[in-house]
Amino acid sequence: MRMRLHEYQAAQLMLKYRIPVPLIQASGRNNGYFKENAFQGGNHIVSTPEEVQEYARQMCGKTLVCPESGKQGFLCRCVYILEELAIYKELYVCVTYDRNQQCPVIIYSDEGGTNLHEAQEKRPEKFHKIYVDFQKGLDVQLLSQVATELGIAEKKSEMIFLLKHLYDCFIQRDAEMIEINPLVYTKDQKIVAADTKVIIDDSALFRQAELKEEEDRTQVNFKERIAHTYNLQYIHIGGNIGILANGAGLAMATCDIIKLYGGEPSNFLDTGGGASHEQIAESIKLLETDVEVSTIFINIFGGIMKCDMIAQSIIRATEELNTKKPIVLRLKGNNSELARNMIKGREEQLGIYFCETMDQAAELAVDLAKKEKVEEQKLEIEKL
Numbered sequence: 001m002r003m004r005l006h007e008y009q010a011a012q013l014m015l016k017y018r019i020p021v022p023l024i025q026a027s028g029r030n031n032g033y034f035k036e037n038a039f040q041g042g043n044h045i046v047s048t049p050e051e052v053q054e055y056a057r058q059m060c061g062k063t064l065v066c067p068e069s070g071k072q073g074f075l076c077r078c079v080y081i082l083e084e085l086a087i088y089k090e091l092y093v094c095v096t097y098d099r100n101q102q103c104p105v106i107i108y109s110d111e112g113g114t115n116l117h118e119a120q121e122k123r124p125e126k127f128h129k130i131y132v133d134f135q136k137g138l139d140v141q142l143l144s145q146v147a148t149e150l151g152i153a154e155k156k157s158e159m160i161f162l163l164k165h166l167y168d169c170f171i172q173r174d175a176e177m178i179e180i181n182p183l184v185y186t187k188d189q190k191i192v193a194a195d196t197k198v199i200i201d202d203s204a205l206f207r208q209a210e211l212k213e214e215e216d217r218t219q220v221n222f223k224e225r226i227a228h229t230y231n232l233q234y235i236h237i238g239g240n241i242g243i244l245a246n247g248a249g250l251a252m253a254t255c256d257i258i259k260l261y262g263g264e265p266s267n268f269l270d271t272g273g274g275a276s277h278e279q280i281a282e283s284i285k286l287l288e289t290d291v292e293v294s295t296i297f298i299n300i301f302g303g304i305m306k307c308d309m310i311a312q313s314i315i316r317a318t319e320e321l322n323t324k325k326p327i328v329l330r331l332k333g334n335n336s337e338l339a340r341n342m343i344k345g346r347e348e349q350l351g352i353y354f355c356e357t358m359d360q361a362a363e364l365a366v367d368l369a370k371k372e373k374v375e376e377q378k379l380e381i382e383k384l
Helices: 007-016 049-059 116-122 153-172 202-207 209-214 222-229 248-260 277-288 307-321 336-343 358-383
Strands: 063-065 087-098 103-109 128-131 175-186 191-193 196-200 233-236 241-245 267-270 295-302 327-333 352-354
Touching: 007 153, 007 196, 087 153, 103 153, 153 175, 153 191, 196 202, 202 209, 222 233, 222 277, 241 248, 241 277, 241 358, 248 267, 248 295, 248 358, 267 277, 277 295, 277 307, 295 307, 295 358, 307 327, 307 336, 307 352, 327 336, 327 358, 336 352
Parallel strands: 241 267, 241 295, 295 327, 327 352
Antiparallel strands: 087 103, 087 175, 103 128, 175 191, 175 196, 233 267
C-alpha cells in the first residue's frame, strides 16, 4: 500500500521545499457527490465568506462518493480553501521512477490541467523526459531547457530552482511520485504549484516519522485498510470477479486474463509468497463480503507454499465463513495433484471448481459471473 498525502498536506510539503503554492486555509477532496444530501461536487468556486460557510455545511460530516472512493465513499471531515488564481497558462511537472530505465525521471509538458490524460494519449510528443543518474544527480544544462520548452523562457532560473527542489523532496521523502498538475503560470508572471499529488513509498515510512504521523487512514478504501492489517496487498478496481493470487506479477496477469475473456476484475489482491491460513482466510473473507463481487478466482503457484496446504486453508476458510459465492481455483506447483484430489468429487458441495490452466479458470470465472449477473437482473425484475 502507498501513502498518498491530502492536497493540503502536499502543499505544505511543497512550501518546506520553497516551491510556491496558493494560499492555504484548510483541507479537502475531489469531485463527486455526497450520499446524505445528494449535494453535487467536491470542488466549488465561491466569492464570499457566507458562501464558504454554506458550501462547507453541505459537505462536512457527509460521505463523498467519487471515482477514487468507490461506492462506500469517504467521510468529509474538513474542506480545503485556497485563493483563486489568474491563470495564463497551465503546465505539468512530475518526478517519478522509470521502472524500465531504473532511475528517477522528470516529466514536463505545456499541456497541464484537466485535459491531461487526453493530452498524454493523443499528443505524447508534448511530454518531455529527463532521466536522472543516481550517481551524477541533476544535469543543470538539461534543466535549463525546460522553461523554453514550456513556453516561459524568461523564467529559466525559477524553473531550474523549482525542479531542483522538487527532486530534492522526491529523494529525501522517499516518494514514488510527486506530480504538479497544473503548474500555473499566472497573468502577473508568477509560477505556482496549484495542485500537487504526493505518493510516498509505504515501506519507507519508518524513515519518514513526520509524514507517518500525518497519515489519514480514514481516507483509504476500508478494504485496503483491512488488508494492510494482515500484510496483504489489496487495490480496489471495481468489477465483479474477485481476484486472489500470490505474487504481484501473477495477480496482474490474472486481472489481465479476466479482461481478455470479457470479465471485469474487482480487485488486485496479493497474499505474498508464504501466506498463512489466517491471511488466506482474511483474503477470502474480503472478497466474500464484497457486495460487488459475484465470483472469486483464486490463482496460486505453489513454490514456497505447498498446494495441498493451500487447498486445506481454502476449504477450511470456506467452511468457517459459510461462503455462498462460487470459487474458481487454479493451483500449480508443489503437490498440486494432491490439492486437486482433495476437491475432486466435492465441487458442488464446496462451491470450489478446480481448473488446470489459467485460460480454463478465467473463462469459467467470467461465465459464472455472467450467470450471477443474469440471476440478479431476474430478481430485480421480479421485485418490480
